[in-house]
Amino acid sequence: MTARTTPQPFQQPPHFGGVLRNYVNGQFVESGKCFDNINPVDGSLINQVSEASREMVDQAVMAAQAALAGEWAALSDNQRSALMHKVADGIEARFDEFVAAEMADTGKSLWQASNIDIPRGAANFRVFADLAKTRSSECFHTETADGQQALNYAVNKPLGVVAVIAPWNLPMLLLTWKLAPAMAVGNAVIAKPSEDTPATATLLAEVMHDAGVPAGAFNLVHGFGPDSAGEFLSQHKDIDAVTFTGESKTGSAIMKAAADNVKALSFELGGKNAAIIFDDADFDAAVEGTAKSVFTNGGQVCLCTERVYVQRPVFEKFVQALKQKAQALNIGWPQDPDTDMGPLISRAHQQKVLSYYQLAKDEGAKVVTGGGIPQFGDERDNGAFVEPTIFTGLAETARSVKEEVFGPVCHIAPFDTEEQAIAMANDSDYGLAATVWTTSLQRAHRVAPKMETGIVWVNTWYLRDLRTPFGGVKLSGIGREGGVHSLSFYSEPMNICIKLN
Ligand code: NAD
Numbered sequence: 100m101t102a103r104t105t106p107q108p109f110q111q112p113p114h115f116g117g118v119l120r121n122y123v124n125g126q127f128v129e130s131g132k133c134f135d136n137i138n139p140v141d142g143s144l145i146n147q148v149s150e151a152s153r154e155m156v157d158q159a160v161m162a163a164q165a166a167l168a169g170e171w172a173a174l175s176d177n178q179r180s181a182l183m184h185k186v187a188d189g190i191e192a193r194f195d196e197f198v199a200a201e202m203a204d205t206g207k208s209l210w211q212a213s214n215i216d217i218p219r220g221a222a223n224f225r226v227f228a229d230l231a232k233t234r235s236s237e238c239f240h241t242e243t244a245d246g247q248q249a250l251n252y253a254v255n256k257p258l259g260v261v262a263v264i265a266p267w268n269l270p271m272l273l274l275t276w277k278l279a280p281a282m283a284v285g286n287a288v289i290a291k292p293s294e295d296t297p298a299t300a301t302l303l304a305e306v307m308h309d310a311g312v313p314a315g316a317f318n319l320v321h322g323f324g325p326d327s328a329g330e331f332l333s334q335h336k337d338i339d340a341v342t343f344t345g346e347s348k349t350g351s352a353i354m355k356a357a358a359d360n361v362k363a364l365s366f367e368l369g370g371k372n373a374a375i376i377f378d379d380a381d382f383d384a385a386v387e388g389t390a391k392s393v394f395t396n397g398g399q400v401c402l403c404t405e406r407v408y409v410q411r412p413v414f415e416k417f418v419q420a421l422k423q424k425a426q427a428l429n430i431g432w433p434q435d436p437d438t439d440m441g442p443l444i445s446r447a448h449q450q451k452v453l454s455y456y457q458l459a460k461d462e463g464a465k466v467v468t469g470g471g472i473p474q475f476g477d478e479r480d481n482g483a484f485v486e487p488t489i490f491t492g493l494a495e496t497a498r499s500v501k502e503e504v505f506g507p508v509c510h511i512a513p514f515d516t517e518e519q520a521i522a523m524a525n526d527s528d529y530g531l532a533a534t535v536w537t538t539s540l541q542r543a544h545r546v547a548p549k550m551e552t553g554i555v556w557v558n559t560w561y562l563r564d565l566r567t568p569f570g571g572v573k574l575s576g577i578g579r580e581g582g583v584h585s586l587s588f589y590s591e592p593m594n595i596c597i598k599l600n
């Protein structure tokens with residue numbers, strides 16, 4: 100690990116410094132109650148955020164309902180699609196502001212914010228605008244036994260008012276991944292970004308406003324979960340669906356809150372993802388790819404690998420090679436082009452990850468590298484950094500092998516047979532993603548479908564096509580989004596039967 104020591108002043112996004120406001124019924128509004136938005140690089144205050152009250156959430160719901168009965172609902176599919184493209188244009192026109200805002204809130208690197216997070220924000224609007232415009236619907240020519248004939252076809256209607264509750268790890272990417280399809284098929288939305296990452300959502304509200312999205316079609320409320328905007332939305336009787344990305348236990352709380360009003364739910368939750376490295380794998384590619392899947396975004400991607408299983412003949416060599424990769428990571432200032440890894444999202448999350456590092460040691464792990472906090476000797480010592488960490492030697496039953504840490508850490512264990520590797524990878528309460536490294540085509544096809552996960556990558560990681568089904572099994576989620584799956588979740592199909600004879 101190389102801790103870069105040259106202090107560099109953190110550049111605030113140009114319009115920052117005031118209060119980040121909510122956006123309700125086409126207007127930017129404040130509640131009178133604020134919370135702090137903290138930069139995890141150095142612990143400094145970025146700005147304050149207006150926390151939406153229950154009344155403000157009610158106003159957002161009423162505005163959304165009015166939009167569904169007014170100007171927003173009156174748009175044709177082509178007009179709505181064109182508007183979504185205009186939103187994407189608006190994100191691209193203010194690209195640098197979005198990048199700076201995402202970096203300030205998360206501490207993620209300039210490279211990642213400008214190559215992954217913000218481009219995906221715009222791409223989400225473009226892809227779903229086009230998919231919604233070109234979607235087909237079912238149609239059957241019906242003949243009954245007694246000779247009646249009918250034409251049965253489906254009309255897809257929006258669900259209504261959709262609450263989008265998003266996490267902090269890929270704030271813009273994950274919020275728009277759900278907002279874009281929901282809006283593209285005509286729903287009115289209420290976005291609730293994480294309290295840790297309110298900035299890009301606020302910029303997005305400005306973009307929506309400037310693009311001419313009708314009042315009430317897009318609303319933004321800031322706040323927390325319990326007894327705040329997250330819970331007010333989940334419990335609200337006039338919200339038709341909640342689409343949520345975040346921790347599995349939060350998904351469970353939202354499910355309970357939404358139960359009385361029987362809302363449609365789509366959940367993308369936690370993971371404890373496995374990588375399997377067979378001894379026939381391209382060794383260098385497997386090491387490179389696994390380093391990426393463990394350490395990208397400081398391990399704070401739900402799809403990151405936390406359990407690595409390596410076939411015994413290459414086990415020791417692999418552990419040493421991954422150790423070298425971890426130790427070569429540049430940890431530092433987000434705006435430094437050489438930075439590979441920034442801080443965790445907050446001091447609270449840093450404490451959680453460090454508690455898992457300690458737990459692994461207490462459970463008898465061998466520390467291959469890391470396990471602590473990097474020391475910089477500058478303002479970053481007030482930040483939320485942890486060292487990239489590799490453990491070996493734990494039993495598969497250890498809590499630190501079973502529970503999601505959500506940090507730059509993995510445990511590496513050896514296996515002997517293909518069957519053993521599959522069983523070890525699947526022995527998890529989670530089922531989000533898996534990665535398989537092999538040069539055998541037959542093995543790839545044999546092993547991949549046996550993974551109990553929503554997605555398997557073979558000889559790669561996080562290579563995305565937005566048309567594919569995305570989601571998890573077990574504790575990792577309910578439902579699928581992506582492509583037609585998103586259009587389907589955010590729509591209510593209605594059957595129309597016309598008698599022909
Ligand atoms: P979190 O569950 O703590 O928070 C997510 C959002 O839910 C935030 O906006 C938060 O304010 C809100 N929230 C919290 N409690 C709530 C409640 N009781 N009612 C309503 N809303 C509530 O998750 P996080 O810490 O922001 O994100 C990290 C977690 O998200 C990890 O577990 C990670 O695996 C998971 N995640 C999953 C995916 C996926 O696609 N499966 C993607 C990203 C993150």
Ligand code: 6OD
Nearest residue numbers: 268276399400401402563
């Ligand atoms: O790429 C995506 O569409 C997606 N939903 C990624 C989720 C990442 C989790 O942190």
